[in-house]
Amino acid sequence: MDPIAAINGVINDVDTFVWGIPLIVILVVTHLWTTIRTGFIQRKLPTAIKLSVTKDPDSQGDVSQFGALMTALSATIGTGNIVGVATGIVSGGPGAVFWMWIIGFFGIATKYSETYMSVRYRVKDHKGTMLGGAMYAWRRHFTRDANGRRGSVTGKTPWWAMLGAGAFALLAGIASFGIGAAVQSSACASIIASNIPVLNTILGPNTFLGDTSGTLFIGILIVILTALVLIGGIKAIAKVCEVMVPFMAIFYVVGCIVVICFNWAFFIPAIQTIVVAAFNPHAVMGGGLGFTIGLALQFGAKRGLFSNESGLGSAPLVAASATTRNPARQALVSMTGTFWDTVVICAITGITLVSTMLNPNNAALLNNYIGGAYVSSGQALTTAAFQTIPWHIGTIVLVVGMAVFAFSTVLGWAYYGNRCVSYLFGKRAVIPYYVLYVVVAFIGAIGIGQMVWNISDITNALMAIPNVICVWLLGGLIWRGTKHYVYEGNLNEKFAEEIPTVATK
Numbered sequence: 001m002d003p004i005a006a007i008n009g010v011i012n013d014v015d016t017f018v019w020g021i022p023l024i025v026i027l028v029v030t031h032l033w034t035t036i037r038t039g040f041i042q043r044k045l046p047t048a049i050k051l052s053v054t055k056d057p058d059s060q061g062d063v064s065q066f067g068a069l070m071t072a073l074s075a076t077i078g079t080g081n082i083v084g085v086a087t088g089i090v091s092g093g094p095g096a097v098f099w100m101w102i103i104g105f106f107g108i109a110t111k112y113s114e115t116y117m118s119v120r121y122r123v124k125d126h127k128g129t130m131l132g133g134a135m136y137a138w139r140r141h142f143t144r145d146a147n148g149r150r151g152s153v154t155g156k157t158p159w160w161a162m163l164g165a166g167a168f169a170l171l172a173g174i175a176s177f178g179i180g181a182a183v184q185s186s187a188c189a190s191i192i193a194s195n196i197p198v199l200n201t202i203l204g205p206n207t208f209l210g211d212t213s214g215t216l217f218i219g220i221l222i223v224i225l226t227a228l229v230l231i232g233g234i235k236a237i238a239k240v241c242e243v244m245v246p247f248m249a250i251f252y253v254v255g256c257i258v259v260i261c262f263n264w265a266f267f268i269p270a271i272q273t274i275v276v277a278a279f280n281p282h283a284v285m286g287g288g289l290g291f292t293i294g295l296a297l298q299f300g301a302k303r304g305l306f307s308n309e310s311g312l313g314s315a316p317l318v319a320a321s322a323t324t325r326n327p328a329r330q331a332l333v334s335m336t337g338t339f340w341d342t343v344v345i346c347a348i349t350g351i352t353l354v355s356t357m358l359n360p361n362n363a364a365l366l367n368n369y370i371g372g373a374y375v376s377s378g379q380a381l382t383t384a385a386f387q388t389i390p391w392h393i394g395t396i397v398l399v400v401g402m403a404v405f406a407f408s409t410v411l412g413w414a415y416y417g418n419r420c421v422s423y424l425f426g427k428r429a430v431i432p433y434y435v436l437y438v439v440v441a442f443i444g445a446i447g448i449g450q451m452v453w454n455i456s457d458i459t460n461a462l463m464a465i466p467n468v469i470c471v472w473l474l475g476g477l478i479w480r481g482t483k484h485y486v487y488e489g490n491l492n493e494k495f496a497e498e499i500p501t502v503a504t505k
Contacts, residue, residue, distance in 0.1 A: 044332060059323045063238040100346050107308055129321075130321045133316055184441075188406035237411050253345065262389065308342040325491075
């Protein structure tokens with residue numbers, strides 16, 4: 001037996017296990033607990049959305065609140081919102097979309113909580129650059145100074161707090177190579193390659209695509225574009241994301257709305273199908289397809305969690321750099337990311353796909369692309385749905401949307417990896433990390449990054465453990481701050497404590 005294939009098989013089994021029911025239960029329970037612990041913070045969404053477009057120039061930070069939100073969204077709005085939703089549907093049935101909505105709604109509270117603790121315990125380096133994330137929350141909350149007070153950057157830190165901090169940073173850093181580099185560049189290359197016949201018709205036979213897959217060219221292009229942005233540093237990533245994310249989200253949503261318009265008669269039936277299938281799959285799909293409530297819940301939860309990353313601790317890494325007066329203010333801004341990502345964009349994607357599947361006029365197209373309405377390929381289902389837009393417009397929307405989504409996620413996770421590597425090894429490790437990061441992105445694009453993909457998917461799941469533990473342990477601190485700033489009307493109050501400076505390597 002091929003030893004490489006054997007290793008890949010073991011890694012794949014581990015990946016399936018860690019992303020199984022136990023982790024899903026942990027995250028779902030955390031979502032419910034943080035919702036209760038924060039006093040149902042979701043009711044403050046209108047205030048949060050308003051704050052996300054409000055400047056706070058007199059506060060400390062490296063990027064604007066909006067820039068931090070867009071950078072976080074760049075990392076979360078990606079293939080999970082398009083192919084991920086389709087995969088959830090073909091694996092768990094249309095009911096999976098309903099559970100994505102539910103998971104996203106309650107995940108808003110977890111995103112708020114993990115961001116609050118990240119901003120509450122952020123620090124500065126000797127140049128004044130903000131640093132934050134679960135690792136700093138672990139370190140500072142459990143470190144006591146000579147007077148026994150918490151939150152110091154010097155003093156005695158328990159070994160288990162050091163372990164929690166280091167584990168999160170290490171796992172998140174490794175995960176960035178897969179979920180950020182390999183997975184996204186692979187998705188970008190594959191969606192373009194799968195549509196090359198149509199693109200050649202649009203662009204002409206003498207384009208760079210030619211008669212080959214074009215993945216080598218795509219890989220080189222991803223490397224060049226990513227390197228150009230990374231050279232500009234953290235602020236350059238944020239500025240690019242500020243422009244790219246709103247454009248790509250609007251562009252993609254408009255494309256979905258057009259598809260829905262072509263299937264308008266099935267808009268309401270699609271919503272009904274999604275809701276009914278979440279509780280009684282047999283009522284809308286019959287008994288021969290093998291879908292159950294358990295499968296709908298499992299795949300809906302998994303795809304929802306993967307898409308919005310609530311509980312993983314990724315978004316707080318950039319939220320800590322935001323210019324904000326107090327932790328609650330930025331936590332409110334950050335929680336809107338989960339709302340836009342899952343409750344809005346994933347929902348629109350789900351309705352787009354299900355309405356396409358219900359329209360009998362699309363039967364020939366579905367059979368041509370995917371061999372039937374229910375298949376094992378989420379990408380094929382997505383491609384078929386957008387092919388309902390005539391004159392190849394659907395192909396353009398899908399390819400551009402996927403390419404921009406994927407590239408923005410590459411940038412967002414490079415930011416996250418930067419923060420984790422800096423914590424573990426100091427700033428001198430950032431350049432080597434960036435070099436390796438773009439190499440892995442290239443490997444993913446040309447289709448030989450499956451092992452990297454699986455390993456990173458495992459670490460992506462495992463990084464949630466130290467992050468969630470920290471959220472639970474700091475629940476009292478998060479509630480007291482939320483009560484003071486949010487519910488007692490002190491959102492404009494500046495955080496009283498000075499942000500400490502730490503020595504960096």
